[in-house]
Amino acid sequence: MSLLVIGTVAFDAIETPFGKTDKIVGGAATYASLAASYFFDKVKIVAVIGDDFPQSEIEDFGHHHIDTEGLQIKKGEKSFFWSGKYHNDMNSRDTLITELNVLADFDPIIPDSYQDCEFLMLGNLTPQVQQTVINRLKNRPKLIVMDTMNFWMDIALNDLLDTIKMIDVLTINDAEARQLSGEYSLVKAAQKILTMGPKYLIIKKGEHGALLFGEGKIFSAPALPLEEVFDPTGAGDTFAGGFIGYMAKVGEVSFQNMKNAIIYGSALASFCVEKFGTEKLRHLSAEEINDRVQQFVSLAQFEIL
Amino acid sequence: MSLLVIGTVAFDAIETPFGKTDKIVGGAATYASLAASYFFDKVKIVAVIGDDFPQSEIEDFGHHHIDTEGLQIKKGEKSFFWSGKYHNDMNSRDTLITELNVLADFDPIIPDSYQDCEFLMLGNLTPQVQQTVINRLKNRPKLIVMDTMNFWMDIALNDLLDTIKMIDVLTINDAEARQLSGEYSLVKAAQKILTMGPKYLIIKKGEHGALLFGEGKIFSAPALPLEEVFDPTGAGDTFAGGFIGYMAKVGEVSFQNMKNAIIYGSALASFCVEKFGTEKLRHLSAEEINDRVQQFVSLAQFEIL
Numbered sequence: 001m002s003l004l005v006i007g008t009v010a011f012d013a014i015e016t017p018f019g020k021t022d023k024i025v026g027g028a029a030t031y032a033s034l035a036a037s038y039f040f041d042k043v044k045i046v047a048v049i050g051d052d053f054p055q056s057e058i059e060d061f062g063h064h065h066i067d068t069e070g071l072q073i074k075k076g077e078k079s080f081f082w083s084g085k086y087h088n089d090m091n092s093r094d095t096l097i098t099e100l101n102v103l104a105d106f107d108p109i110i111p112d113s114y115q116d117c118e119f120l121m122l123g124n125l126t127p128q129v130q131q132t133v134i135n136r137l138k139n140r141p142k143l144i145v146m147d148t149m150n151f152w153m154d155i156a157l158n159d160l161l162d163t164i165k166m167i168d169v170l171t172i173n174d175a176e177a178r179q180l181s182g183e184y185s186l187v188k189a190a191q192k193i194l195t196m197g198p199k200y201l202i203i204k205k206g207e208h209g210a211l212l213f214g215e216g217k218i219f220s221a222p223a224l225p226l227e228e229v230f231d232p233t234g235a236g237d238t239f240a241g242g243f244i245g246y247m248a249k250v251g252e253v254s255f256q257n258m259k260n261a262i263i264y265g266s267a268l269a270s271f272c273v274e275k276f277g278t279e280k281l282r283h284l285s286a287e288e289i290n291d292r293v294q295q296f297v298s299l300a301q302f303e304i305l
Numbered sequence: 306m307s308l309l310v311i312g313t314v315a316f317d318a319i320e321t322p323f324g325k326t327d328k329i330v331g332g333a334a335t336y337a338s339l340a341a342s343y344f345f346d347k348v349k350i351v352a353v354i355g356d357d358f359p360q361s362e363i364e365d366f367g368h369h370h371i372d373t374e375g376l377q378i379k380k381g382e383k384s385f386f387w388s389g390k391y392h393n394d395m396n397s398r399d400t401l402i403t404e405l406n407v408l409a410d411f412d413p414i415i416p417d418s419y420q421d422c423e424f425l426m427l428g429n430l431t432p433q434v435q436q437t438v439i440n441r442l443k444n445r446p447k448l449i450v451m452d453t454m455n456f457w458m459d460i461a462l463n464d465l466l467d468t469i470k471m472i473d474v475l476t477i478n479d480a481e482a483r484q485l486s487g488e489y490s491l492v493k494a495a496q497k498i499l500t501m502g503p504k505y506l507i508i509k510k511g512e513h514g515a516l517l518f519g520e521g522k523i524f525s526a527p528a529l530p531l532e533e534v535f536d537p538t539g540a541g542d543t544f545a546g547g548f549i550g551y552m553a554k555v556g557e558v559s560f561q562n563m564k565n566a567i568i569y570g571s572a573l574a575s576f577c578v579e580k581f582g583t584e585k586l587r588h589l590s591a592e593e594i595n596d597r598v599q600q601f602v603s604l605a606q607f608e609i610l
């Protein structure tokens with residue numbers, strides 16, 4: 001039984017009001033698999049990189065017990081590269097550079113040893129590639145979580161609609177939920193999206209937390225109020241990875257377990273934004289994570305007598 | 306022991322994407338006192354109206370056991386009138402008309418029978434008038450809650466800063482917290498504002514809920530996700546009134562009680578926005594309120610094992 005994460009493994013160059021980085025390791029699959037690895041020890045990734053990607057970084061996945069057999073290395077090609085600059089409010093950013101490189105013709109090959117996948121995280125990629133992964137798994141996973149973004153709603157809506165028919169949990173932000181549904185009210189947006197295929201919808205609201213819809217219920221998770229967001233890059237992927245990692249750990253798919261999975265995912269995301277890139281995500285202790293989760297408990301709990 | 310509410314009692318004309326009203330009864334003190342009356346039966350108001358204000362509306366305060374001895378009626382003058390139009394997203398609005406009328410020279414006279422005030426709600430008004438009310442109370446109330454808005458930060462900042470030195474709980478929205486503190490991070494904003502006088506700060510985030518800061522702690526309350534917001538007018542005043550009404554009911558000022566007061570205030574506000582003006586707030590049953598509060602419990606509760 002394993003957790004398969006598909007997505008980008010890539011280079012980012014990030015500029016925030018607090019500083020800027022050279023090319024550092026990023027990508028949805030990197031953040032999501034690192035986050036998941038704190039809860040579950042059979043995380044496997046499918047992704048594509050060029051031969052410019054440092055061997056030491058590949059080895060670092062191994063240090064987190066992340067299986068990289070499905071990580072394709074294209075000789076003579078370059079890894080996907082994204083560069084962006086955050087505005088002062090950290091809620092919006094400009095993309096400065098996008099070089100698809102190896103991603104342009106990514107064919108997601110699933111190693112035989114990955115066919116025991118029961119939990120599948122489809123990180124943000126073209127919906128066509130996400131769908132191919134589902135089709136190549138011989139057994140339908142117990143839980144398929146898919147992340148996507150407005151970009152695919154703009155240029156590949158039909159593929160996106162076809163793909164979300166096949167999944168269990170869709171994670172998007174509030175603006176994307178409004179775009180996908182054509183409804184401003186998030187309750188109405190969720191009702192509409194839940195008729196499109198997914199059984200559960202998670203609406204990510206950044207500093208305002210997250211909403212989970214499904215089984216006729218709603219759960220509202222807080223975000224941890226932070227003194228400083230240093231670099232928001234990867235927070236959504238980290239959230240999704242923590243979410244599915246926790247679900248794989250507990251094993252049983254239920255609304256109740258998803259509520260806790262959202263809290264654990266949010267806790268991981270709150271670490272992610274404290275430093276540039278994946279830096280903070282590389283060396284967390286179980287104690288740090290539990291302390292952070294307890295902060296969420298204190299933050300949100302109240303008792304009506 | 307009583308709860309004193311000061312603020313406007315006025316006329317509003319409201320236009321939303323769902324329709325428009327003629328002049329209907331509104332005003333911060335109207336919403337706040339109605340909301341408080343569901344928790345506490347000794348609510349008293351200080352406000353000023355013209356003789357254009359219908360007697361039946363004054364009697365309706367009585368039906369909610371709201372004492373109107375402090376409601377000044379100015380012969381031959383007109384009540385404060387505001388008219389506004391909400392945009393399609395309901396999060397922003399344009400003011401069409403503001404006629405101060407009786408409010409222009411409002412002198413808040415406190416009847417002797419109001420001197421037993423232990424809980425004071427300073428609804429949104431000029432900070433100078435809010436301060437006068439505090440000064441005219443012979444005994445300092447046990448809890449002073451003050452609502453204000455960006456308008457006073459723009460035109461009467463010094464008066465505002467003088468007044469918030471004298472209060473216990475300040476309620477403002479997130480944009481106002483940022484404006485007042487000059488800090489973008491709400492955690493830093495709260496830290497700064499809590500050095501300006503108030504012991505507690507409530508940041509209202511509309512559809513994203515509310516944050517309570519104080520005693521070195523933070524509480525994050527969800528907002529109830531609604532299918533439709535029909536008319537947001539008065540939601541903040543209703544929240545504040547429900548908050549202080551619940552505090553007056555329980556009597557003891559503590560962070561713990563304030564958390565519940567925020568949930569009760571949020572529940573009342575969630576009713577308020579379901580119809581135009583005060584309509585929905587006039588005939589709530591205890592059962593409806595308790596059911597709504599239970600929805601908040603279901604929405605927010607999770608259990609980390």
